[in-house]
Amino acid sequence: MMSDLETIITSRRTIRKPKNDPIDLANIYDILEKAAYAPYHSRVEPWSVTIASTREEHRYFLKCVFESYERNHILASYSEERIKQIKEAYKEVILNTPVSLIVATDVFQDDKKDLESICATSTFIQNIQLLAWERNIGAVWRTSPAIFDDQFREAFFIPETKRIIGSVHLGYVEPENIPEPKPRRPLHEWVKPVIETIKT
Ligand SMILES: Cc1cc2nc3c(=O)[nH]c(=O)nc-3n(C[C@H](O)[C@H](O)[C@H](O)COP(=O)(O)O)c2cc1C
Numbered sequence: 491m492m493s494d495l496e497t498i499i500t501s502r503r504t505i506r507k508p509k510n511d512p513i514d515l516a517n518i519y520d521i522l523e524k525a526a527y528a529p530y531h532s533r534v535e536p537w538s539v540t541i542a543s544t545r546e547e548h549r550y551f552l553k554c555v556f557e558s559y560e561r562n563h564i565l566a567s568y569s570e571e572r573i574k575q576i577k578e579a580y581k582e583v584i585l586n587t588p589v590s591l592i593v594a595t596d597v598f599q600d601d602k603k604d605l606e607s608i609c610a611t612s613t614f615i616q617n618i619q620l621l622a623w624e625r626n627i628g629a630v631w632r633t634s635p636a637i638f639d640d641q642f643r644e645a646f647f648i649p650e651t652k653r654i655i656g657s658v659h660l661g662y663v664e665p666e667n668i669p670e671p672k673p674r675r676p677l678h679e680w681v682k683p684v685i686e687t688i689k690t
Contacts, residue, residue, distance in 0.1 A: 498620050503669050505628020508661020510586040513627060515543055518589055518660070521625070525617035530610035532603065536596035537611040540646045543589045551592075552584045554645045558636035589660040591618070594643070594652040611655055618658055628663040631656050 492500070522539060530536055542551045556577065559565055565573045584590065595611035598604055619629045636642045637654040648654065 498624050502619060502623040503628070503671060504630050505661065505663055505667065506583075506630050506669075507664060507667040508587065508628045508659075509664045510588060511662050513543075513588045513660060513662065515541075515589075517625065517627075518543070518591075521618055521621045521627075524621055525614050528610060528614035528617050530614075531606040532596060532598075532610070535610070535614075536607040537614045538594045538648070538652060540592040540594075540648065541589065542592070545585070548585050548587070548590065551590055552581060554642055555580065555584070555634060555636045557645075558639040558642040561641065562635065562639055564635045583659075587659045587661055591658040591660070592646055592648070592654055593656050593658060594648050594654045597651055597653050608655055615656060615658060622660055626663050627660050628668075630659050632659065 518541065526535060526537070528535075528537075542548050565576060568576065593611060593615055595607045598607065615631055619631065622629050633656050637656065640650070643650075643652070643654055
């Protein structure tokens, strides 16, 4: 029999079509506070979170994404018609998502510290996803091209000592929109004892 933790880890799915019912922000703050028990190896926890939960904040988020795409010619290879469709789809997704988090992490300009920073903030994001799942809130962790754009970062007053590593979009789970699990590779394909590496 699986423990509660095992069930949460193995049953969690990325939810791209949540319900658009609002989520109490107190619930989100509680998730963030607990997710922050993620491990970290810098002087202080490296993560920071900017929350969009109102219509106005989501509209601003969407405007910043579109402006970033425009500046960086992200959709340049598509036809006018296709760009219109993509923008409509983004609008539909972002404006109907109750809560979006922009997650940033400290940058130290040092390979080891930067790796540790991204690793720590990734574990923090996974904690958010698992805690949310336990509360019937689904999440999709996105790495849109906009997160690599300094002007996009500045639009949210995130300092240059940080980089955005993703956005996390949260909403209550619609049971019929839970995707099938992506099968995981069997252990023997990716685990081996040292002795095998010595022999080959
Ligand atoms: C670093 C990272 C970036 C991701 N970026 C995106 C993304 O941009 N768009 C998206 O739809 N899903 C994104 N995902 C979600 C993955 O597609 C998803 O986790 C994967 O398909 C496995 O499905 P599962 O989470 O349901 O197990 C991302 C996941 C990770 C860890």
